[in-house]
Amino acid sequence: MSLDNILKQSLSRWMTGDGPNNSVAISSRVRLARNLAEYPFPGRASPSQLEEVEQKVRRWWNTGGLESLGITDYISIKDIPENERLALADKHLISPKLARQGYGGVLVNKDESVSVMVNEEDHLRIQSLMSGSQLREAWNLASQVDDLFDAGFCYAWSSQTGYLTCCPTNVGTGMRASIMLHLPGLAFSGQLALVLGTISKVGVMVRGMFGEGSEAQGNVYQISNQITLGQREEDIIEALNRVTDQVICQELDARQKLAGTDNLALSDRVWRAYGILANARVITSTEAMEYVSLLRLGLDLNILEGLNPRILQELLVFAQPGYLQKIYNQVLSPRQRDVKRAELIRELVKK
Amino acid sequence: MSLDNILKQSLSRWMTGDGPNNSVAISSRVRLARNLAEYPFPGRASPSQLEEVEQKVRRWWNTGGLESLGITDYISIKDIPENERLALADKHLISPKLARQGYGGVLVNKDESVSVMVNEEDHLRIQSLMSGSQLREAWNLASQVDDLFDAGFCYAWSSQTGYLTCCPTNVGTGMRASIMLHLPGLAFSGQLALVLGTISKVGVMVRGMFGEGSEAQGNVYQISNQITLGQREEDIIEALNRVTDQVICQELDARQKLAGTDNLALSDRVWRAYGILANARVITSTEAMEYVSLLRLGLDLNILEGLNPRILQELLVFAQPGYLQKIYNQVLSPRQRDVKRAELIRELVKK
Numbered sequence: 250m251s252l253d254n255i256l257k258q259s260l261s262r263w264m265t266g267d268g269p270n271n272s273v274a275i276s277s278r279v280r281l282a283r284n285l286a287e288y289p290f291p292g293r294a295s296p297s298q299l300e301e302v303e304q305k306v307r308r309w310w311n312t313g314g315l316e317s318l319g320i321t322d323y324i325s326i327k328d329i330p331e332n333e334r335l336a337l338a339d340k341h342l343i344s345p346k347l348a349r350q351g352y353g354g355v356l357v358n359k360d361e362s363v364s365v366m367v368n369e370e371d372h373l374r375i376q377s378l379m380s381g382s383q384l385r386e387a388w389n390l391a392s393q394v395d396d397l398f399d400a401g402f403c404y405a406w407s408s409q410t411g412y413l414t415c416c417p418t419n420v421g422t423g424m425r426a427s428i429m430l431h432l433p434g435l436a437f438s439g440q441l442a443l444v445l446g447t448i449s450k451v452g453v454m455v456r457g458m459f460g461e462g463s464e465a466q467g468n469v470y471q472i473s474n475q476i477t478l479g480q481r482e483e484d485i486i487e488a489l490n491r492v493t494d495q496v497i498c499q500e501l502d503a504r505q506k507l508a509g510t511d512n513l514a515l516s517d518r519v520w521r522a523y524g525i526l527a528n529a530r531v532i533t534s535t536e537a538m539e540y541v542s543l544l545r546l547g548l549d550l551n552i553l554e555g556l557n558p559r560i561l562q563e564l565l566v567f568a569q570p571g572y573l574q575k576i577y578n579q580v581l582s583p584r585q586r587d588v589k590r591a592e593l594i595r596e597l598v599k600k
Numbered sequence: 601m602s603l604d605n606i607l608k609q610s611l612s613r614w615m616t617g618d619g620p621n622n623s624v625a626i627s628s629r630v631r632l633a634r635n636l637a638e639y640p641f642p643g644r645a646s647p648s649q650l651e652e653v654e655q656k657v658r659r660w661w662n663t664g665g666l667e668s669l670g671i672t673d674y675i676s677i678k679d680i681p682e683n684e685r686l687a688l689a690d691k692h693l694i695s696p697k698l699a700r701q702g703y704g705g706v707l708v709n710k711d712e713s714v715s716v717m718v719n720e721e722d723h724l725r726i727q728s729l730m731s732g733s734q735l736r737e738a739w740n741l742a743s744q745v746d747d748l749f750d751a752g753f754c755y756a757w758s759s760q761t762g763y764l765t766c767c768p769t770n771v772g773t774g775m776r777a778s779i780m781l782h783l784p785g786l787a788f789s790g791q792l793a794l795v796l797g798t799i800s801k802v803g804v805m806v807r808g809m810f811g812e813g814s815e816a817q818g819n820v821y822q823i824s825n826q827i828t829l830g831q832r833e834e835d836i837i838e839a840l841n842r843v844t845d846q847v848i849c850q851e852l853d854a855r856q857k858l859a860g861t862d863n864l865a866l867s868d869r870v871w872r873a874y875g876i877l878a879n880a881r882v883i884t885s886t887e888a889m890e891y892v893s894l895l896r897l898g899l900d901l902n903i904l905e906g907l908n909p910r911i912l913q914e915l916l917v918f919a920q921p922g923y924l925q926k927i928y929n930q931v932l933s934p935r936q937r938d939v940k941r942a943e944l945i946r947e948l949v950k951k
Contacts (some may be wrong), residue, residue, distance in 0.1 A: 513939065517881035524875030532870035588864065 251468030252596060255576055257569065261361035263410055264562040268381015272549045275429040275469065277383045278341070279391040279486075279594045280376040282414040282423035283398065285404040290415040299368050303354055305402075306367050310356060318358050318394060325354045332580050333522065334377075335571020341378060344369055348571070352376030368565045370401075370415045371423075373398060382493060384426055388486050391424075398503055410478065421478030425536060426486055428493050429560060433468040433546040434503030435496075436485075444499055445470065448492050453477050469565065470498065496596045508550050527598045532591040537568050544598075556598065564598055603947060606927055607918065612691055612712035613731065615913040619732015623900045626780040626820065626913060628734045630837075631727040633765040634749065635756040641766040642704075642719045652859055654705055656753075657718050661707060665752045669709050669745060676705045678801050682933050686922020692729060695720055699922070705834040714745055721766045721771070722774075724749060726769070731846060739837050741777075750823045756913050772829030777837055781842050782912060784819040785854030786847075789881035795850055796821065803827050818889030823847065824826065837881065857903050870898030879951045882935075883942040888919050892938040895949075907949065914948055 262544035263276040284290060284303075287555045288298050307323050309315075326347060334348040342364045343355050347541050366374040375398065377390040381435040398404075405413040412423035419425070445455045457465040472493055475484045490551060507515055522543035526532075545561040547553045565573055568590050574581050614627040635641060636656075639649050654695060658674050660666075677698060685699035693715045703803050704719035717725040726749065728741040749755075753868040756764040770776070776806035786792040796806045803826045823844055825836045858866055873894035878882075896912040898904045917923055919941050925932050928940050 278697070286948060471685075520861050520879040521876050524877075524879030525872050526875075528871040528875030530864060530871050532868075591868070 250578065256563070256597075259340075259567065259572075259576075261342070261566075263341075263362065263380045264559065264566060265380050266562050268379060268383050270382040271380065271558075272456065272495050273382075273430055273432070273500050274493070275431055275565070276341075277381065277387045277422060277426075277428045278376060278378045279384070279387040279426045281366040281375055281395050281415035282371040282412065282416075282419045282425075283373040283375060283390055283395070284413060284415070285372045286403045286405045288372065291370065291372060292415055294368075299352065302372050306373070307354070307357075308315065310399045315356065315394070315397055317397070318363055318488075320356050320363070321360045323354055323356050326350070327348055327352055332370050332571070332574040335569070336575035337571075339566050339569035339572040342376075344374075348371065362388065365398075367392065371419075372526075379514070380491075381426060381527075382497070384428060384486050384490050384493070388424075388426065388482060391481070407578060419477050420483065422480070424477055424482050425473055425483065426489050427471050427473035428489070429469055429471050430493065430496060430500070431467075431469050431545060432496070433501045434507055436468045436542075437546075437599050438507055440499070440501045441468075444496060448472070448496065451488075451491050451492060454462055466535055467542035467561070467565070469538070469542070469561075474577045479532075490552050504546065504550060514553075515550075515551050516547070517554045519543050523547070523553060523580040523598070524596050528595070529591045532594065534568055534570070534590065535591060537564060537594060540593075541568075560597055564594065565594060603927065603944075607946070608947075610691075610918065610923075610927075612917075613836075614713065614731045615910065615917060616731050616912040617760065617913050619734050621733040621848050624781055624783070624851050625733035625844070626731075626782055626916070627692075628730045628732065628738045628777075628779045629727060629776045630735070630738040630775060631725055631745050632725040632742055633714055633722040633768070633770045634726060634746070636723045637647065637756045639723065639730065639752045642723060643766055644702040644719065645719075652757070653723050654718055656706075657716075657724070658705070660752045664935070666745070668748070669714055670711075671707050671714070673710045674707055675803055676703055677701070678703055682710070683922070683925040685929060686920070687926035688922075690917050690920035690923040693727075693853050695725075697721065709865060715739065715752060716745065716767060717751075722770075733779060733841075735779060735837050735844070739775075739777065739833060741797070743833070749933075770828050773831070773833050773834065773836065775828055776824055777840050778822050778824035779843065780820055781824050781847060782818075782820050782893065783846065783847070783851050784893050785810075785851045785858055787819045787893075788897075789854045791850070791854055791859055792819075795847060799823070799847065802843060803839065817886055818892070818893035818912070818916070820912075822888070855897065856902060857904075862901075866901075867898070867903050870894050870903045874898070874949070877945050879912070879934065879946070882938045882941045884922070884938055885919055887943065888915060888941060888945060893944075898950075911948055913946065918944060918948070926949050 285302060288302055291299060310323055328364055337343045338345045339347040342357055342361060343366055347353050347366050347369045356365040362378055364376045378388045379387045382514045390537045407413060411421040414420050414423050432441060435444055449455055449511055454473050454475045456471045474489050522540035526540050526544060541561055545558060548556055570586055572574045573586050573589050581589060602866055620712045636653060639645055639653055642650060661674055667794045687698045689699040693712060693718055696722045698704050698717050707716040713729055726737045726742055730738045735890045758764060762772040765771050765774050783792060786795055786841050800806055805824050805826045807822045825840050873891035877891050877895060892912055892915045896909060899907055899909045919938055924940050932940060
């Protein structure tokens with residue numbers, strides 16, 4: 250298959266970049282942690298119990314339990330070549346943990362807006378992923394999937410606390426809602442630390458683009474709810490929405506000021522970033538993300554044109570180690586990845 | 601006039617890059633310091649004496665004293681707009697000192713291989729400039745010019761020491777022979793300090809591309825004779841030739857090794873340099889020279905192609921403050937120069 254086709258077929262719905270506030274908001278995600286009442290949490294379950302959970306979910310899906318969602322495949326992690334597992338994590342369809350642990354599985358629908366991990370930290374991790382700022386829509390979709398599972402299984406649930414989960418930080422709603430924001434304006438104008446520091450005081454977490462423990466790359470930050478217990482899902486979503494709307498406003502404001510005060514310096518940085526991406530022969534992921542962030546900012550501010558702004562989403566996924574191995578269909582050393590990444594980026598930027 | 605035409609007409613013979621050893625040797629130059637016996641050195645001469653010297657030289661040229669050289673113009677420094685004086689220095693036709701002092705003049709032939717400064721540090725500074733490593737040829741040409749002047753004027757000369765000059769370091773032959781070498785191979789492989797340190801122990805001086813007191817930019821070094829007294833001109837030229845031939849060999853050797861050991865890292869640096877030059881919107885002279893040095897190395901090693909290797913010579917001259925002001929026909933602040941330089945380089949690299 251040509252590189253072009255591989256990449257086209259690799260675009261998840263959330264990567265298209267056509268959602269609301271798409272100049273800042275990359276994607277919105279809601280995930281729900283759920284467990285089956287009759288089994289211990291995956292971490293304490295025996296191999297045969299884990300196997301039983303997977304079998305049960307699979308059978309239920311096979312008999313049409315998720316028919317309305319258009320889920321076409323149940324992917325068992327152990328059936329995927331090791332080097333391709335990370336590619337699924339790069340697309341945020343599974344967690345890096347599931348990719349690494351080597352067992353469990355995932356249900357994915359056609360446009361990859363829904364994925365359900367089985368036997369990750371919890372028996373079920375229902376996830377919906379959407380483009381731009383669509384936290385409400387993502388919640389609605391995840392909730393629909395949850396209702397379907399609820400009809401087929403008996404969830405571990407307590408009337409006092411709500412859903413029971415492996416990790417206490419998820420108990421209650423079991424929900425983590427998050428939004429990925431591209432914040433180059435705040436970064437370049439030196440306001441990022443202040444803005445992110447302020448919002449982290451109102452029950453919101455800020456992380457890099459691969460969630461917990463990941464570093465921010467390319468000025469992309471994930472903002473999510475901290476509290477899962479004692480609040481209604483709708484209220485959590487609304488609160489997070491208010492915060493992100495504010496951050497988006499501040500980012501747009503910072504960009505306008507940047508463009509106004511010294512457009513030439515910014516323009517120089519943007520064009521150099523383009524020049525490097527279009528010509529480098531070896532490039533690390535961190536460096537690539539730094540430059541593509543500038544490139545995307547340049548596109549948003551009309552400093553340069555003729556490139557699809559989706560380049561940011563594409564690099565967020567395709568330039569990651571796992572996806573590179575999938576695209577080039579081989580296990581790559583870090584150095585080889587840097588070479589192939591440069592090759593891929595030159596292709597992407599050429600268009 | 602279009603930029604293209606201005607640049608075409610601005611190419612001195614030495615800038616064409618077609619001389620011997622042109623992958624390393626940029627240009628060869630010989631200059632002879634001479635003074636007229638009946639006048640004090642310019643630094644001690646009265647304004648009317650300086651005027652007399654200029655008048656004398658001018659009249660003699662007008663009556664055909666230099667006919668065989670094709671010198672078409674006597675340029676009086678005070679007649680040139682201030683911002684264009686530096687452009688002559690950028691092309692090495694006059695010294696920065698003459699450009700700054702605002703009086704004196706210069707005779708230049710059609711292909712700019714000969715220039716004679718009048719009333720710089722000495723009454724006459726005869727200079728020949730050639731492409732590549734042509735020290736002998738440059739000496740022959742300078743010597744012919746010298747003979748012509750010798751027939752028309754009475755030089756300050758002593759049978760014991762030779763030609764008398766304003767500065768004692770020039771007494772004797774009054775000759776400074778120099779060659780400009782592009783040494784990126786030695787620079788990137790870390791051998792430059794050693795090589796230049798060694799040759800400076802054998803009576804050879806190493807300087808930046810604008811001679812005394814100038815910093816090396818873009819890995820371009822000027823190597824010249826230190827001694828002017830007590831040696832025959834031919835012997836000085838031969839000694840300098842031997843040293844430069846060695847340096848050229850070492851440079852070519854270093855390039856081959858660089859290309860052999862980690863071609864990818866080198867290729868990456870070369871292509872990024874190209875990407876930056878082709879896209880930057882603001883660029884300093886030092887930075888431009890750093891990248892064009894890499895670009896030229898890449899052309900010499902066939903890492904990239906389709907560009908005229910003369911780009912190095914062009915940037916050595918056209919990207920300098922004086923020449924930029926001439927090309928764009930206006931006085932430019934340092935910041936404006938960085939912008940215009942970037943604009944010019946994008947044009948030059950596009951071809």
